[in-house]
Amino acid sequence: MSTMTTKSATSAAQSSPNAIIELRDVYVTFKSRTGSLFKPHLVHAVNGVSMTVKPGEVLGIVGESGCGKSTTANVMCGLQAPTAGHVYFKGEEVTKRSAADRRAIGRVVSVVFQDPATALNARMAVRDQLMDPLRVHKIGTETERERRVAELIQMVGLPSSALGALPSQLSGGQRQRVAIARALSLSPDAIIADEPTSALDVSVRAQILNLLMDLKNDLGLAMVFISHDIQTVRYISDTIAVMNGGRVVEEGPARQILENPQDPYTRTLLGAAPSLLHPNLGQG
Template sequence: MSEAIPAETDAQSLISDPDTPIIELKNVEVTFKARTGSLFRPNHVHAVQGVDMKIMPGKVLGIVGESGCGKSTTANVMCGLQVATKGQVFFMGKDVTKRSAAHRRHIGSVVSVVFQDPATALNPRMTVQDQLADPLRVHKIGTEETRDKRVRELLGLVGLPLSALNALPGQLSGGQRQRVAIARALSLHPKAIIADEPTSALDVSVRAQILNLLSDLKKELGLAMVFISHDIQTVRYISDRIAVMNAGKVVEEGDADTLLNHPSDPYTRKLLGAAPSLLHPQLD
């Protein structure tokens, strides 16, 4: 059996082998009790079934599928927000399926999450400066002076002016709020970001700007990324590999160009046929 991560291990030091997945799922299943059925024999919903998936250093894995296909549940298992009913979860080769609070803290400093709606992901009563400094304070990193310097660096990385420091989320546009959410995800120098539908709440022109930002950050910082979307055209733009999910299962996975140009599964062909290319003119 794989050895669990010792609590005193520095998670950043574990990122060394480019051939070792940052996160790996092996035959993962997630089952929920449904509200239907009797008290003693409730029905069950199989949200994720037999999923194998890897986040490789410096690569973007796109997960695409319609609503309810299990893609967000799969991502939640990766980052520890959901416990797998069956299967195994590995962090840098170490089994963390039953991760402790110490493991979650270490993994959280390496893998960050960007949620769909920045309006609900950000604290409406905290200024941008406090939003970005908060992860550093929670993990007890640096002094107030070095945290302030890091906050200013983060604003520059995501293309926001220093005048945004004292703004509240409600004073920013949707695109600006998502930039703040991305900056906060970058605050601990993560090696991977899980972006769950990060552009679906934005209009097309702003969506293109956020996608370009994520693509630039991947190249500049060497970030790995899991990019989740129901829009296969959006996933096409940013991903190195794509996993197509349907009814809780991965029905097809492979190199992005190969999969999209020569899809083997009927569901993948259906997604491609149903998705107009609305995004590309905005990305040129």
């Protein structure tokens, strides 16, 4: 991470040791289309959020639509700049990140989006979609890239014949496996998975979750897993942060949050949301 070593050493001293990503008292405010031209209404999407993504652990962020969880994730991966607060990446402050910072973060943090149909290029074969990040970051020779692509497709449980397919020729679950393979192409330290199963059939969700868990265990990945379904988050997370109205209303070890929730909103989520997962989740 030589691109970020010129920044103040004091910022590194303020961040949590060994954290991959850390948000410290982050706010994100948007101007809404309501209100007048000179006095637009403000939407406080994220209100004073602090979170830490640690190596090898899964942080689950759960809450209803509009609670700020996806905006928080966008701040983590650099797609959204905070209005206020601080963002640290491996000990260095990157709140106002440069192009070099963004490239460095892109090598270490990858994103898996909700809908693989829109996340993948409809006109590119799977092989090219997996090859593209390697070419952009100038990693390896063409032969080494081909070898890496073959390794990736096997890693996510797809046959090598899928490399020649277009996204439209694959099922939803297969497309999401391709999206996960692409996220893994640069061997990241962390993956941000934003509702990665919500666009899939119920019967496929368990397979994708099990794949993510296997990859986390096999590769030592850190992961931020975002969902409105607290039962899904419960299955996959080490730590859970419950968001409501742009704030973290409760955070702690997954078992503690689920067995002894302290906030009324967490109790409401637990009581209102039956598991959307396939009954065979975790088997096999």
